[in-house]
Structures are given as C-alpha cells and as structure tokens.
Amino acid sequence: MGQSPAAAIPYAAYLRVYEPLAAFPEPERAHWARYAKRDRLPTAQDELRRALADLLPVPPVVVPVRESADAFVAEIDGVTCVCPWRTRLRGWQALSALSHSAGGAELDMPGTVLDAALPPVVRRQATADYEEWRERNPDARPWIRTALWHVPVRWFVLCADAEREFAKRESGEESDQQSLLRYRTPMVQARRRVARGLKVLREELEEGPLVEGLVDVGRWLEEFHPRSLVELDYGGLAHVIPEEQLAEDHSAADVAEGITALREGDAERAGEAYERLTDRWRAVRELQFAN
Numbered sequence: 001m002g003q004s005p006a007a008a009i010p011y012a013a014y015l016r017v018y019e020p021l022a023a024f025p026e027p028e029r030a031h032w033a034r035y036a037k038r039d040r041l042p043t044a045q046d047e048l049r050r051a052l053a054d055l056l057p058v059p060p061v062v063v064p065v066r067e068s069a070d071a072f073v074a075e076i077d078g079v080t081c082v083c084p085w086r087t088r089l090r091g092w093q094a095l096s097a098l099s100h101s102a103g104g105a106e107l108d109m110p111g112t113v114l115d116a117a118l119p120p121v122v123r124r125q126a127t128a129d130y131e132e133w134r135e136r137n138p139d140a141r142p143w144i145r146t147a148l149w150h151v152p153v154r155w156f157v158l159c160a161d162a163e164r165e166f167a168k169r170e171s172g173e174e175s176d177q178q179s180l181l182r183y184r185t186p187m188v189q190a191r192r193r194v195a196r197g198l199k200v201l202r203e204e205l206e207e208g209p210l211v212e213g214l215v216d217v218g219r220w221l222e223e224f225h226p227r228s229l230v231e232l233d234y235g236g237l238a239h240v241i242p243e244e245q246l247a248e249d250h251s252a253a254d255v256a257e258g259i260t261a262l263r264e265g266d267a268e269r270a271g272e273a274y275e276r277l278t279d280r281w282r283a284v285r286e287l288q289f290a291n
Helices: 028-035 044-054 087-100 111-117 120-136 187-204 209-221 243-248 251-263 267-289
Strands: 012-020 071-076 079-084 144-148 164-168 179-186 229-233
Touching: 012 044, 012 071, 028 071, 028 079, 044 087, 071 229, 087 120, 087 144, 164 243, 179 187, 179 243, 187 209, 187 229, 187 251, 251 267
Parallel strands: none
Antiparallel strands: 012 079, 012 144, 012 229, 071 079, 164 179, 179 229
C-alpha cells in the first residue's frame, strides 16, 4: 500500500543560482556530475522537512553538524547546472539574521518565544562555530536565498514576465506541490536588469531599503559563473495562494512597469504598479496568521 504524501510546508520562497559543472573545482565537480545522474533528486520540501525535524530534539539542532551534499539540478541548453543546498551555511546565516533582528522581525517572534524555541546557549554555540568556520572559509557564499511569506520586490527586478512559468500540478504521492510559479533567467540578463533598475531608482528615488537590497542582490550575483541560471521560485507559497490568484500574479511585470514609468517620469503609473504589487503581497503575508 502506498503512503500518502507528506504535508506541505508553505511559507518559504527562494532565489537560487544554478552554476554549470565547470564552475566547480575538483573533486566537487565530480561529485555533482555523479549526483545529477540520480534517478530521484530531493526537493525543497524535503530540505525543509529535514530542517524542521532537527528542531524537535532537546536541545534542538539549530544548524546541521555536517554540510549537505545535496543540490538542485537543472539542464540548460544541454549543460548540467547545479545549485548546492549548503544547508549548514544557510542555517548559520539565518540564525545570525534572526538573533540580530528586532525580536526576530522576519518571523514576528518576541524575544521570549525565540529563547524558548532556540535557547540562548544553543545560539551562542552555533554563533561561535560559525565564526570559527568563517575564518577558514572567508569567501563562502550560499547559492540560495530564502524569504518567508513573501517574495522581496528586489527579486522581481531580475526577471521578465516572458520568463514566467506557471503550472498546476496534480496532487499525488510523487508530487509535493499542487501548483508551481517560478521565473528562470540567464545570469547575464539578471545582472543587466539589476544595473538598469539601480540606475533608474537612484535617479528617481532616495536611497532606501529597495535600493540597498538591490545593491546587495547585485553583489551576490557577481559571485557566480556568468553562464549560470537564476531562478525565482514561489516554492511553498504555491500551496497557500489560491490557484486563480497565482494564475493572475504577474509581479515581475508590475515591477518592470513601475521602473519604466519612473524612467519616463510618469509617477502616477509607477504608483499604480506599486499599489498592485503591495496589495497582492500584503494579502499573502496575512496568510501566516490564518487559522
């Protein structure tokens, strides 16, 4: 008798970079070449379930003891590209961001709740381990960025509406998602759009979180091979956003229209595009408080 599919974990969206095998040094390149030939590869939902399982023991395992040897794989014009999970590194970075935010702002988590879920002694040890590791690996960076209960506006700057992929997936034992919404963009195009977007925003707006965030994303993209693929994936959000809303979601087009309107001096049209975007994502953020 087959097992029923595991419950979906709905709250994370992702920005990923897939690099060609040639970008990796040996012996890592050989590892990924063998890995890409596997019959079944794990999904983002698999990674999330493993991470949540680590939080169940007492004390919780907030960061994996060893780095993940898993990756996402994509074929681009016949070239195998991989996006390593680097779960341990991302766990350290997420813990650092959580500890330095005002009460865990991203998760809307009061300090007392954070201390109960992740005891201070556990966090301090993880921080010490990360600092020691960083001294040995100063140039390390993740291939994946994660956002909770939203997709950051700056991510959409990298994409074009023509690169949008939307598909309904049938529920079943082999399927983690009912629907999929993602954008896949060549690295060269993503970098070009970041540069163009920054030029307009700096000319028309004051320095602020949007400009700072886009600068940060641009610097991150420069770390990767120029023939890489950039993927913006709604991930688990596709589980909770109604399918008809996903089908009508053209956030990258709204962002592109807003930037174009700013460049042309049309503040009213830019405002309308921004309003559509903020209304859409306000409704998604509110889902985290739904029963």
